[in-house]
Structures are given as C-alpha cells and as structure tokens.
Amino acid sequence: MPTKCRLILWFLMMGTFMYVSVSYAQHFGKMDAIYSGTPWFDQSGNVVSAHGANVIKEKDTFYLFGEVHTDTSNAFAGFNCYSSKDLYNWKFENIALPLQKSGKLGPNRVGERVKVMKCPKTGEFIMYMHADTLTYKDQFVGYAVSKKIKGPYQFKGPLLFQGKSIKKWDMGTFQDTDGSGYILTHGGEIYKLNDDYKSIKEKVNENITSGFESPTMLKKDGLYYFIGSHLTSWEKNDNYYYTAYSLKGPWQSHGLIAPEGTLTWNSQSTFVFPVQGKKDTTYIFMGDRWSFPKQASSATYVWQPLTISGISMSIPEYKDAWHIDTLTGISSVATSKDEIIQNTDKQIQYKGNWKHLEQPSLESRSDEKNASFSIQFTGQQIGLYCFTSPENGYAKVILTNEKGKVIVSALVDMYSKSSSLTQVFRSPVLKKGYYDLSISVVGERPNWSDKKKTQYGSTGYYISISQIKIKPHKI
Numbered sequence: 298m299p300t301k302c303r304l305i306l307w308f309l310m311m312g313t314f315m316y317v318s319v320s321y322a323q324h325f326g327k328m329d330a331i332y333s334g335t336p337w338f339d340q341s342g343n344v345v346s347a348h349g350a351n352v353i354k355e356k357d358t359f360y361l362f363g364e365v366h367t368d369t370s371n372a373f374a375g376f377n378c379y380s381s382k383d384l385y386n387w388k389f390e391n392i393a394l395p396l397q398k399s400g401k402l403g404p405n406r407v408g409e410r411v412k413v414m415k416c417p418k419t420g421e422f423i424m425y426m427h428a429d430t431l432t433y434k435d436q437f438v439g440y441a442v443s444k445k446i447k448g449p450y451q452f453k454g455p456l457l458f459q460g461k462s463i464k465k466w467d468m469g470t471f472q473d474t475d476g477s478g479y480i481l482t483h484g485g486e487i488y489k490l491n492d493d494y495k496s497i498k499e500k501v502n503e504n505i506t507s508g509f510e511s512p513t514m515l516k517k518d519g520l521y522y523f524i525g526s527h528l529t530s531w532e533k534n535d536n537y538y539y540t541a542y543s544l545k546g547p548w549q550s551h552g553l554i555a556p557e558g559t560l561t562w563n564s565q566s567t568f569v570f571p572v573q574g575k576k577d578t579t580y581i582f583m584g585d586r587w588s589f590p591k592q593a594s595s596a597t598y599v600w601q602p603l604t605i606s607g608i609s610m611s612i613p614e615y616k617d618a619w620h621i622d623t624l625t626g627i628s629s630v631a632t633s634k635d636e637i638i639q640n641t642d643k644q645i646q647y648k649g650n651w652k653h654l655e656q657p658s659l660e661s662r663s664d665e666k667n668a669s670f671s672i673q674f675t676g677q678q679i680g681l682y683c684f685t686s687p688e689n690g691y692a693k694v695i696l697t698n699e700k701g702k703v704i705v706s707a708l709v710d711m712y713s714k715s716s717s718l719t720q721v722f723r724s725p726v727l728k729k730g731y732y733d734l735s736i737s738v739v740g741e742r743p744n745w746s747d748k749k750k751t752q753y754g755s756t757g758y759y760i761s762i763s764q765i766k767i768k769p770h771k772i
Contacts, residue, residue, distance in 0.1 A: 326704075326725030328385040329678075330618040330631040333599040334563070334586060335723045336707040339379065339389040344707060346593055347377050348585045349410040351470065351568040352384075355446050359384055359623075362413045362424070365392060366592035372431060373408035376424070378447050384572070384581075384621055393448035394424060394441050401428050401439065402452055408439075410468055410511075410567065413446070416494040417476035423494040424450045425480065427468050432748075437462040438480055440495065456480065458488060458497035469568065471514040479544070481512035485523060487544050501544045511536075515569040515580055515603075522610050524554060524566045524582075530747045531589040532714060532754070533560040540608050554582070554603075555612045560715045562615045563685070564599035574626020580605060581621070582612055586710075589745045589754070594708035595691060602628040617680075617720045635680070635766035638672070645672050645765070649738075658718070660684050664758040666740035673733050676767040681722040681736065685713035688757030690742035694722050699731040709736075712743050712755040718763055729770055736760065 328337070337345040347363025354360070358380050365375040378393040394411075397403045407429040415422050424441040441450035455462035465482035472478050478490040480497070485505030491498045509525035516522070521541050527534040535557055539548040555561045564584030572579045584599035601612045602619065618631035638644055640661040641653060649668025653661045660683065661670070681694070689711035696704045709721050724734075737760075744754035 326727050328723075329726055330620055331385060331600050332618050332720070332723045333601060333616070334597050334719055335680075335721060336595075336597060336705075336709065337387060338705055338725060339387050341389065342705050343389065344594065345379060345387050345389075345598075347379060347387075348587070348592070348596055348598075349567050350583065350585075351412045352570040352581075352583070353413050353415065353446070355415070358382060360390075360413070360446055361387060362393060362411050364409060364411060366596065368591045368593045371407060371592075372404070373402055373406045373428075376408065376411040376426070376450075380447075383623060390447045391449075393443070394426075394450040394452060397452060400452075401435075401437075401454060402426075405431055407431060407433070409466075412468075412470040412568070414470055414472050414478050414494065415446070416478070416492075418492045419494075420444075421494070422446050422448075422450075423478075425456065425468065425470055427466050428455075429466060433466065436466045437464050438468050438482070442495070453495070456495075456497060458500065463488065463497070467510040467512060469512045469514065471516075473544075474516065479514075481514060481523075483508070483510045483512060483525070485509050485512065485525065485539070485548070489544075502546055502548075505539060505546075505548050511566045513566040513569055515571065517578075517580070517605055520608065522569075522605070523548065524569070526561070526565050530751070530753050531587040531743075531745060533563050533565055533586070535559070536561040536566050536584075538610060540610075549608070551608060551610070554610060558715055559615070559717075560713075562599055562601065562612060563713050563715065563717070563719075569603065572621055572623055572626050572628075574622065574624055577626040579603075579621055579626055579628040588710040588712075588743050591691060591708055591710065591741075591743065595710040595743070597710070615719075618723075633768050635768050636676070638765040638767065640762045640764060644674075645670050645762070658684050658763065660761050660763045662759045662761040663738055664688075664690070664760075666738050666758070669735060669737035670762060671733060671735040672765060673731065674767050675729070675731050675770070677726055677770045678768040679724045679727075679732070679734055680720050680766040680768075681709075681734070681762065682718060682720050682764045682766065683711055683761040684716060684718050684763055685711050685721070686716045686759070686761070687712070687714055687755060688759050689713070689761060690755055690758040691739040692721075692760040693737050693739050695735045696724055697733045697735075699733075704732070708739065710743055711760050720766075734765075736762070 350363030487502035
C-alpha cells in the first residue's frame with residue numbers, strides 16, 4: 298500500500314473489533330451475486346476481512362487470502378483464509394498465518410499484500426507478503442510455507458535473491474501458463490522464482506517507472522498486462538497499465554484502466570483472478586476500497602470483470618452487481634425488478650436534523666451525530682444507495698427482523714474523493730418476514746496524514762441517502 302499513516306497502538310490479534318454482530322448462523326442468508334463497494338459477510342454474519350488479497354483455486358473450491366485488520370492500528374494481526382464455491386459467499390476458514398510471538402511478523406510490525414501460489418514441483422503452498430516496521434523502514438518480501446492450502450503457514454523470513462532480501466514494499470505475484478512463479482514489486486520490477494518457489498532465480502525486469510504501486514498482472518493470448526497505481530497514501534487514484542509480449546519487456550504504456558476521474562471506480566488494484574470455464578475466461582479485477590482507520594469495519598472490495606481486446610484493457614462501466622458462472626467462465630450483469638424508494642418517500646422515517654436536497658442531486662444528508670433514518674419493509678434483499686462525497690463520514694447500518702433481532706450490522710464508509718451515486722450496503726438474501734433497516738450518523742470520518750504531514754480523507758461527517766432498493770420475494 299502507499300506511504301501510510303503510522304499508528305503505534307497495537308490491539309487484538311484477530312480483526313474482531315467491528316461494528317458487526319453475529320446473526321442467526323444456521324439461517325444466515327446467502328449472496329446471489331458479486332456486489333462491489335458493500336460489506337461482505339461470512340457464514341456467521343461477520344464482515345469479511347481480506348484486503349491486499351488474492352484468490353487461488355484448488356480442486357472445486359476458491360480460496361481468498363487477505364490481511365486481517367483492526368480499527369485501531371495498521372500493525373500486523375495475521376492473514377485470513379476464506380473459501381467459496383461460487384465467488385459470492387465466503388466461509389471463514391482460519392487465520393492461515395497468525396501474529397507471531399516475536400520477530401519480523403511479531404507485535405508492532407506490518408504484514409501486507411498476502412499472496413498464495415501452489416508450487417507445481419513440490420505441491421506445497423507458498424505464501425508471500427510485504428513485511429515491515431510500522432514506520433516502513435525495514436521493508437522486504439517475505440514468505441511462508443504450508444502443505445495444506447488452508448495452512449497453518451510457517452513464516453520463513455525474507456525471500457532471498459543473491460543472498461539478500463528484496464527491499465520493496467508493495468508487491469504482488471504472477472504464475473505463468475508454464476507454471477513459473479514471479480514476484481512483482483513497485484516500480485514494475487519482476488523477479489522469477491526458483492523451481493521450489495522459495496528463493497529468487499533471476500531479476501527478469503528492471504524498474505519501469507516511479508511509483509507504480511500495487512503491482513498486478515495477467516496474461517491473455519500471449520500478451521502480458523501489468524497494472525499499477527499512483528502514490529496517494531490510502532487514497533484511491535486512477536490506476537494504469539502496460540503491455541508486453543515478454544516479461545523482460547519492452548513495456549508499452551496504455552494509460553488508465555477505468556474512465557479518468559473515477560479513481561478506478563474508487564479502488565486500488567490488488568490481483569487479477571482468471572475464472573477459466575468450459576466456454577470462456579472472465580478476468581476479475583480485484584480492487585481494495587481502503588477506509589483508514591476503520592479498515593476492519595468499513596474497507597470494502599471492488600471486483601469487476603475486465604474488458605480485454607488486443608492491447609486494450611479496461612473497466613469501462615461500474616457494475617453494482619454481476620454474475621459469474623464458474624463452470625462456463627461467462628459473466629453477466631445481475632438484473633432484478635427492485636422496488637425503488639426515493640429519499641423523500643414517506644416510508645422512510647427521519648430523526649434529527651436532515652437536509653433534503655434536489656440540487657445538484659436528489660438526496661437527504663445529515664452530519665448531526667446520531668441523526669438517523671429507517672424503513673420497515675418486507676422483501677428478499679435491501680440495498681442502500683447514496684451520493685458519496687468528500688464531506689461524508691461513517692454510517693452505522695443495522696438490519697433487524699420483526700422480533701428486533703439483529704441480522705447484520707456494519708459500519709459503512711460514505712466518503713469518496715470523487716462523488717458518485719453508488720450502492721454502499723446490500724443485505725444477504727432474507728427469508729420471508731418483516732424487517733427494519735436503520736442508518737445513523739456515527740460522527741467519525743476516514744481521515745489521515747502521511748509522514749510528510751499531507752492530509753487525506755474526508756472533511757466532514759455527513760451521511761447520505763438517495764434511494765433504497767428492495768428486491769421482492771419470488772411468488
């Protein structure tokens with residue numbers, strides 16, 4: 298991740314300090330599509346915490362590895378492992394690599410951008426990560442090993458090249474079609490792994506450009522696509538890419554992967570996962586929507602299908618919801634006949650001081666702490682849409698059933714440097730019944746500074762509502 302705000306308080310090994318409640322686990326509703334920019338919930342109703350991640354398929358199961366986060370510190374708290382059969386619903390398996398008692402991934406250290414690959418020669422699973430101090434002055438690419446994909450992984454220390462560690466921060470991985478493994482680092486450097494994936498054989502590519510963080514790569518029809526982001530701390534930016542027919546280059550610049558000013562649909566690249574099916578291959582751009590300091594509670598994911606043709610690669614349109622058939626490899630836009638309820642509808646009950654605006658957008662907003670709105674409904678799913686803006690902060694969202702029991706609860710980040718109308722919450726599929734959705738102003742905001750004292754993040758505490766969408770139950 299880019300140059301970050303440093304916090305020295307370390308709290309909790311597991312990322313459990315979330316505005317989240319455990320729901321009725323045996324009856325917890327499933328998700329029916331990939332939803333970007335909304336909290337994801339595991340089988341117990343807890344928010345999925347897996348950023349800086351990658352996905353690896355083993356037999357008929359997909360495994361998601363990502364960073365464990367807390368809401369109090371950027372200190373290493375472990376790497377989580379989740380599993381899924383459909384890429385929609387994620388089961389928490391375990392902390393694949395926990396906080397170490399001491400050493401390079403011990404207390405008050407940093408562990409980021411975890412990636413796992415299976416070594417073709419040994420059959421072992423090798424985990425890679427950026428390890429560092431909280432002040433980012435001891436950076437290197439590290440690795441851990443396990444015979445089982447879910448772990449536990451044993452941390453082995455720095456990955457060595459010519460007897461020395463690779464002193465880089467943002468890193469990624471790429472596995473070529475011939476089984477060769479590679480380490481990608483910021484700036485565009487590429488290192489080829491030895492056959493056992495436990496050390497570096499050679500440096501394949503030198504630095505391409507300054508910056509170029511969150512390095513991510515894919516290959517299609519013999520052409521390599523190399524994605525990176527600018528240096529803007531936890532703030533999102535317009536990611537860009539290069540292409541080459543050889544990992545040694547030469548690399549040709551092609552500009553942005555999403556429309557300029559969308560800030561890569563408000564995300565930063567972490568991985569591209571190809572879903573290879575019987576009829577087609579969909580390449581999933583996996584992006585992180587960071588939310589400092591509430592990374593555990595409020596950071597979400599932007600997963601979008603890439604459009605690729607020749608040297609052109611892009612995410613031309615943002616899809617709130619989309620489907621992927623893991624057998625055929627074909628993706629499609631998720632469509633539904635949702636009931637749309639506008640912000641001024643009498644079904645929505647407001648408490649506290651709210652401004653109901655028509656210009657420049659149709660929305661209601663408030664920055665008064667504990668001001669709230671709620672709606673009672675019956676339906677299969679409910680989604681909340683708002684205009685994210687530079688003045689917005691955190692909203693607490695609580696969904697309860699007719700008995701007042703909490704189904705899910707989450708802390709939603711409504712901030713964005715680039716304003717847009719977007720979905721910020723989507724419930725799991727609900728069984729028939731009556732429900733209440735309540736949203737309130739927390740009075741906190743994503744806000745931070747880097748080591749140069751540059752200020753980033755929101756300038757206010759507003760939360761917003763433009764419309765609510767309810768999917769009716771099937772008759």
